[in-house]
Amino acid sequence: MSALAEDPAPAPQRLARARAAQRRARWGRISQAARGGVSFWSRSLRLRVLVLTLSTSILVIAVLGLVLQQQITDRLLESKRDAAIAELENALGVTQSQLSNADPEETSLQSQLLNVVNVLGRPVDTGAAQGGKAGVFEPVVATLRGVSVTAGLWSDVPAELRSKVSEGTLAWQYTSIIREGQQGAALVVGGPAITGTDSFGVFLIFPLSGEQRTIQVIQRTLLVAGAALVAAMTLIAVVVASQVVRPVRRAAAVAERFAAGALEERMPVKGAAELTTMARSFNGMAEAIRAQIRQLEEFGRLQRRFTSDVSHELRTPVTTVRMAADLLHAERKQFPAHLGRATELLVDELDRFETLLADLLEISRHDAGMAELNAEPTDVRGHVESCVTAVHALADRVGVSISVEVPDDPVIAEVDARRFERILRNLLGNAIDHADGGRVEVEVADGPESIAIAVTDYGVGLRPGEAGLVFNRFWRADPSRQRQTGGTGLGLAISLEDARLHGGWLQASGTPGLGARFRLTLPKVSGTLVTGSPLPLRSPAHREGRDDHLDPHDDADEHIIDPVAVRTEGARDRDPRAGIGR
Amino acid sequence: MRPRVLVVDDDPALAEMLTIVLRGEGFDTAVVRDGARAVDAFRDSHPDLILLDLMLPGVSGLDVCKEIRAESGVPIIMLTAKTDTVDVVLGLESGADDYVMKPFKPKELTARIRARLRRSDTGSAELLRVADVEIDVPGHQVTRAGRPISLTPLEFDLLVALARKPRQVFSREVLLEQVWGYRHAADTRLVNVHVQRLRSKIEKDPERPEVVVTVRGVGYKAGVS
Numbered sequence: 001m002s003a004l005a006e007d008p009a010p011a012p013q014r015l016a017r018a019r020a021a022q023r024r025a026r027w028g029r030i031s032q033a034a035r036g037g038v039s040f041w042s043r044s045l046r047l048r049v050l051v052l053t054l055s056t057s058i059l060v061i062a063v064l065g066l067v068l069q070q071q072i073t074d075r076l077l078e079s080k081r082d083a084a085i086a087e088l089e090n091a092l093g094v095t096q097s098q099l100s101n102a103d104p105e106e107t108s109l110q111s112q113l114l115n116v117v118n119v120l121g122r123p124v125d126t127g128a129a130q131g132g133k134a135g136v137f138e139p140v141v142a143t144l145r146g147v148s149v150t151a152g153l154w155s156d157v158p159a160e161l162r163s164k165v166s167e168g169t170l171a172w173q174y175t176s177i178i179r180e181g182q183q184g185a186a187l188v189v190g191g192p193a194i195t196g197t198d199s200f201g202v203f204l205i206f207p208l209s210g211e212q213r214t215i216q217v218i219q220r221t222l223l224v225a226g227a228a229l230v231a232a233m234t235l236i237a238v239v240v241a242s243q244v245v246r247p248v249r250r251a252a253a254v255a256e257r258f259a260a261g262a263l264e265e266r267m268p269v270k271g272a273a274e275l276t277t278m279a280r281s282f283n284g285m286a287e288a289i290r291a292q293i294r295q296l297e298e299f300g301r302l303q304r305r306f307t308s309d310v311s312h313e314l315r316t317p318v319t320t321v322r323m324a325a326d327l328l329h330a331e332r333k334q335f336p337a338h339l340g341r342a343t344e345l346l347v348d349e350l351d352r353f354e355t356l357l358a359d360l361l362e363i364s365r366h367d368a369g370m371a372e373l374n375a376e377p378t379d380v381r382g383h384v385e386s387c388v389t390a391v392h393a394l395a396d397r398v399g400v401s402i403s404v405e406v407p408d409d410p411v412i413a414e415v416d417a418r419r420f421e422r423i424l425r426n427l428l429g430n431a432i433d434h435a436d437g438g439r440v441e442v443e444v445a446d447g448p449e450s451i452a453i454a455v456t457d458y459g460v461g462l463r464p465g466e467a468g469l470v471f472n473r474f475w476r477a478d479p480s481r482q483r484q485t486g487g488t489g490l491g492l493a494i495s496l497e498d499a500r501l502h503g504g505w506l507q508a509s510g511t512p513g514l515g516a517r518f519r520l521t522l523p524k525v526s527g528t529l530v531t532g533s534p535l536p537l538r539s540p541a542h543r544e545g546r547d548d549h550l551d552p553h554d555d556a557d558e559h560i561i562d563p564v565a566v567r568t569e570g571a572r573d574r575d576p577r578a579g580i581g582r
Numbered sequence: 583m584r585p586r587v588l589v590v591d592d593d594p595a596l597a598e599m600l601t602i603v604l605r606g607e608g609f610d611t612a613v614v615r616d617g618a619r620a621v622d623a624f625r626d627s628h629p630d631l632i633l634l635d636l637m638l639p640g641v642s643g644l645d646v647c648k649e650i651r652a653e654s655g656v657p658i659i660m661l662t663a664k665t666d667t668v669d670v671v672l673g674l675e676s677g678a679d680d681y682v683m684k685p686f687k688p689k690e691l692t693a694r695i696r697a698r699l700r701r702s703d704t705g706s707a708e709l710l711r712v713a714d715v716e717i718d719v720p721g722h723q724v725t726r727a728g729r730p731i732s733l734t735p736l737e738f739d740l741l742v743a744l745a746r747k748p749r750q751v752f753s754r755e756v757l758l759e760q761v762w763g764y765r766h767a768a769d770t771r772l773v774n775v776h777v778q779r780l781r782s783k784i785e786k787d788p789e790r791p792e793v794v795v796t797v798r799g800v801g802y803k804a805g806v807s
């Protein structure tokens with residue numbers, strides 16, 4: 001049987017191949033869609049697990065299905081073939097005995113062959129169906145030599161098989177036949193029946209419709225089972241992924257809450273070993289961070305407490321000294337001139353000392369986050385006017401003129417009057433100190449969501465980089481410079497804190513030799529944050545005079561306060577910019 | 583007769599300095615250096631006014647203040663180094679009439695003392711009514727339905743100021759000037775705290791005041807009589 005030839009593509013295989021191709025096309029579409037959503041792909045673990053599981057299980061099940069189907073088909077056809085060949089050998093024997101004395105004359109040969117076909121086509125003595133194990137068949141008998149006489153459906157016997165049989169071998173071949181108007185696969189086996197006088201070819205055509213039906217059922221079963229398997233695996237994968245993802249998400253939520261400041265937040269140590277390890281590591285890290293933060297907070301708290309305590313403790317002796325000095329001051333006319341002058345100096349410096357104490361206390365209150373904002377809707381023009389009036393005498397003394405430009409309509413904003421006036425007084429005092437006897441301009445502007453006040457001087461100005469430093473405590477551009485206004489060096493730092501407390505900005509800009517400008521922007525509604533200012537930060541006058549060789553990063557001088565840092569309680573201390581030079 | 587001031591302060595230098603300044607201004611002074619002895623000294627010396635430092639060793643200034651206030655309406659001015667709202671309000675709530683923040687100038691202190699000692703001298707018999715509360719001004723008596731209500735002089739002054747002009751709304755600044763004697767606007771917390779204290783004594787339901795009525799965004803006025 002080793003000589004048996006084989007048709008390159010039996011029908012069921014073609015069918016399976018077509019399905020595989022279809023599957024490949026589907027997979028192609030899925031992978032394309034996956035490529036389209038790369039960003040989501042890389043973000044969602046669940047999607048990745050889903051797609052990977054789906055594709056891998058489809059691939060594996062498709063291969064398995066194909067192999068299985070191939071095996072079953074092969075087994076089926078093989079047993080059919082074996083049975084068919086057994087049937088053929090039987091038929092050959094019958095034919096030999098029937099035709100041993102065949103009349104070589106053509107017409108009688110024809111009838112004899114027909115007779116053989118009839119005998120072969122009938123069930124033999126057994127009561128069983130025709131064909132037995134091999135199933136139904138249609139016999140064909142033909143002469144192999146001389147005149148061609150055939151009986152049965154000779155045309156359904158492939159020519160290749162005819163020639164093999166005529167060479168004297170048993171052979172089989174798959175072909176396609178048409179029965180009852182329908183094309184179907186069939187197995188044709190054939191062999192020579194040699195009598196003393198002649199040799200005949202006996203062919204048995206086995207229609208494979210039954211086998212095809214069986215294979216179709218198997219295919220369908222495999223498809224359904226495969227699909228069910230893929231679905232089950234995908235489901236399991238998604239569930240498992242979710243189980244992995246859920247604790248990861250929970251962990252992420254915990255981490256976020258921790259980052260937001262809930263330092264007591266910990267991850268529950270339970271579930272899979274990997275997760276408990278992660279939870280333990282996270283908790284360890286959280287504990288370390290918390291300890292570190294607590295320690296830093298404690299240091300900060302002690303430091304602030306110290307400042308506050310010192311300020312408080314100083315107050316009692318200062319009160320005594322103050323009273324004594326005032327008593328002496330009231331009687332100074334009776335003293336010799338030098339003692340009288342000394343008393344005056346004593347009282348003046350005590351004033352300065354008290355201002356410094358008050359400023360220190362104020363800044364320590366800001367540091368401790370204890371500063372309170374008593375914001376009420378206010379027409380800020382009144383405060384601007386009164387602050388300007390208050391510094392007029394001082395400005396006159398140093399030869400500085402102050403011009404004020406305010407809108408005609410009320411400029412209403414929710415401000416803390418005390419803090420607002422303090423900022424203005426500090427800005428004015430600072431401007432007068434640095435105006436070098438020039439002029440100082442005050443502008444007030446009303447915006448849609450914020451108001452702004454700019455104080456501009458035309459004095460020494462600010463060198464590049466100094467605009468961020470002016471708000472530092474006790475910072476001086478020029479240590480030799482004399483303070484006219486008796487400022488403590490904390491004024492601008494306190495003003496910056498006051499502006500932040502309002503949710504506003506206090507920024508500085510300047511050009512060396514041309515002047516400096518400070519702009520205060522406050523939100524109209526207390527509790528909101530400033531997003532823009534109705535006044536420019538840089539004075540046009542300063543800009544016009546700018547030299548080309550100036551630092552191209554000059555805009556970086558603009559000390560912009562991160563509004564986010566203002567809102568988050570305690571974030572001020574962590575704001576790196578706020579910490580410069582302290 | 584010189585008014586007598588009891589100084590309760592643990593800092594010897596400040597206490598002595600206060601004595602010097604107050605004597606110079608025409609007051610008699612007595613000094614107590616710790617909180618535990620302050621109440622006894624108050625009972626012995628019957629001062630016209632008490633200057634009380636809030637930070638005292640032993641019994642705290644707040645407790646001293648409460649104890650004295652429980653048995654007397656004597657004006658109490660507290661001396662404080664703390665400026666935070668909480669501290670000031672706590673002091674006022676424990677019964678102080680006014681406060682002076684360290685470091686203060688001698689003139690500021692004596693002005694505060696004089697304002698508290700100044701009594702409204704009304705010779706004629708004056709009887710005021712607010713809601714169901716009757717005020718006998720010269721007799722310093724407040725009664726509701728014949729039952730006397732005990733008010734401190736400051737609370738009495740506050741009530742009289744409101745009751746004398748029943749239709750007028752008083753801003754906190756105006757009350758500070760009329761009752762406390764502040765020339766320019768100062769701490770409006772003083773007014774808030776004392777209005778609360780006054781209400782707790784004279785109102786039937788302090789949550790729904792009828793005698794001292796709040797006018798939102800403006801201030802206070804006397805209730806309808």
